[in-house]
Amino acid sequence: MFYPIKNTKVYEQVIEQIKQMVDDGTLKKGDKLPSERDLVEQLNVSRASIREALKALEVIGLIDCKQGEGNYIKTSFEDNLFEPLSIMFMLEESDPESIWELRKIMEVEAAGLASKRINxxxxxxxxxxxxxxxxxxxxxxxxxxxxxxxxxIAKCCGNILIYNILKTLSNLVDHFIKDIRKSILVDKGNKEILFSQHHNIYLSMESHDSKAARKAMREHFDFANKYMNK
Amino acid sequence: MFYPIKNTKVYEQVIEQIKQMVDDGTLKKGDKLPSERDLVEQLNVSRASIREALKALEVIGLIDCKQGEGNYIKTSFEDNLFEPLSIMFMLEESDPESIWELRKIMEVEAAGLASKRINxxxxxxxxxxxxxxxxxxxxxxxxxxxxxxxxxIAKCCGNILIYNILKTLSNLVDHFIKDIRKSILVDKGNKEILFSQHHNIYLSMESHDSKAARKAMREHFDFANKYMNK
Incomplete structure (x- = not known):
């Protein structure tokens, strides 16, 4: 039986090999990659293909290309979803409320998890x-x-995916729903309300009460929600 | 007052300009990008920088580079988070259970939203x-x-971010927790249990009952959860 031949591009194969080295533990956070010259020799592909692969890995936030110093696996990946999510969001002509909707869902559940795990x-x-x-x-x-x-709170979940995605969603809110913070703070007295909501969330963490944590976070977002379309 | 000069790389500036055209609506889903030669002229940068930018956009799943045909904005962005999330996941040496944990949270809430919005x-x-x-x-x-x-169900939420992230999480589960499906189906009788769970989820959608939908989905995941560490 024949299988369709996958037309994999050279730079994709380079990325695949680097991924493989990450997967098997040869490359770890902060490690320096072999030089471009070494990669050219070891992989037997053109320098252009190596550079394309490296730039692509830089755009997805996995490596840092430091001019004159070399290429390093990053030590933190907190921004690596912003580019793909924000461009996708624009191309899909999505409603900014969809960012807010997902953020609320995740913040509420993150609060519940964090209350159980916070030290x-x-x-x-x-x-x-x-x-x-x-x-x-x-x-x-x-x-x-x-x-x-x-x-x-997102960090205290101890779930790197939740932390990373929540951070990206928070940045997307700032980018696409710029004025929500201002709208909230224009109303006198709202600062005290927000403080007491944060305080309630804190108290639920202190008592490791996940039900209270989810409730307090939901109230916080329901309150801010009123300012979404102002 | 002085501002720090941001050392933006040429290929990043190219990406920024393409993003700008997406943001202002000049480029839409499925559109063909100007030829590499035209981009070189219009942006006044080297062909290598243009190619690096295009490859990077291809890796984040935003454009399709079809050899001999040109470069197109994609019409669907369902896979564009898999690469950044899976490599990040490997580099963070995360527990596969964190994928499962987030997937469960999102599936439960997605079921609740979908039950209200499904046609x-x-x-x-x-x-x-x-x-x-x-x-x-x-x-x-x-x-x-x-x-x-x-x-x-994820699609029926009507929230493209939820759909996109859930699809990626499902692929990550298949990739990093390969054997969970097999473990479940090895037990005789589980197929009927899974069927009745799906049936309950379906019924909650039919009656547009978000509470029942969330409950049914949670039960489904709690059941599968027992097979995570088998």
Whole structure:
């Protein structure tokens, strides 16, 4: 029986071989890749194909190409979904609410998981982030602390996929639903409401109560939701 | 005041310009990109930079480079997260259970949303997929029908991000937790159990009952979960 011959391009084969080395543990986070010259020799393909493969791996956020220094496997992959998701989102002409919908689902469940898994060190940091929220007058720092609060919870899930996707969704919200933060903070008194919501989320983490955590996070998002179309 | 100068690479600038054309609607799904020669002239960069940018866009699943025909914006973006997520997953040396955990969360919520949004045509197709499940003896076709059932529900959410990410997670499960399907089907009688679970999910869709849909999907995943570590 014949099988269809897959017309794999040369640069794809180069990526495949690098992936293989990641899969079998030969290449790890932070490792330096062989030089382009070595790759050309070892893989017996053109330098152009090697460069195309490396650039592609850089775009998907897996390697860092440092000019004059060489190519390194990244140590953190927090941004590697932003490009593919944001371009797909634009091409599909999707509704920005779909980003918000998924983010809410994941934040609620992440809160539930984190409440069960958070350790004392992270609890302490989360408490600090909760308390700093009220002091702030500067809108940008306010946004920064808010993000850190949510990222900390996502991180405490202990699930790298959830953390990574949530971080990307949060960036997509900032990119495609730019004004939601401003709309919320325009209303006097909302800062106190947001603080008390974060405080409730913190308390549910402290008591490791996943039901309360999911409820508090859902209330937080339902509140912000009212400002989506303002 | 000075601003730090961002050292943007040439191929990144090319990608940025193509993204811009997607963002402002100049380029849409299925459109042909200008020829490499035209891009070289219009952007005033080297052919190598253009090719690097195009290959990178191909790897993130946004364009199709058809040899001899030209480069096209894709019409479907269903696979564009697999590469970045799977390589990240390997480099983070994550537990395969984290894929499963996120998939369960999203499938449960997707079922809830789909039950509210599914139309009669999709309901009919879902019914057919449910009924075909029991007839099958061939394991591969069984897996295929199972996937189609779950994809159909994900699609009926009407949220392209949820659909896209769930499809990727399902592929990641197949890739990194290869034997779960086999483990489940080795037990005699499990086919009937899976059928009745799918049937319950279908009924909840038919009655547009999101609570029942989420419950039925959760039971389905809790059942499969028992076979994760067998």
């Amino acid at each position: 004392n060190k992270d609890l302490k940091e989360l408490k600090e982030l909760t308390e700093r929220f009220l002091d702030l007058d500067n809108e940008e720092i306010h946004a920064e602390i808010d993000k850190k609060f949510h990222y900390k | 009669n045509k999709d309901l009919k197709e879902l019914k057919e997929l449910t009924e075909r499940f029991l007839d099958l003896d061939n394991e591969e076709i069984h897996a295929e029908i199972d996937k189609k059932f779950h994809y159909k």
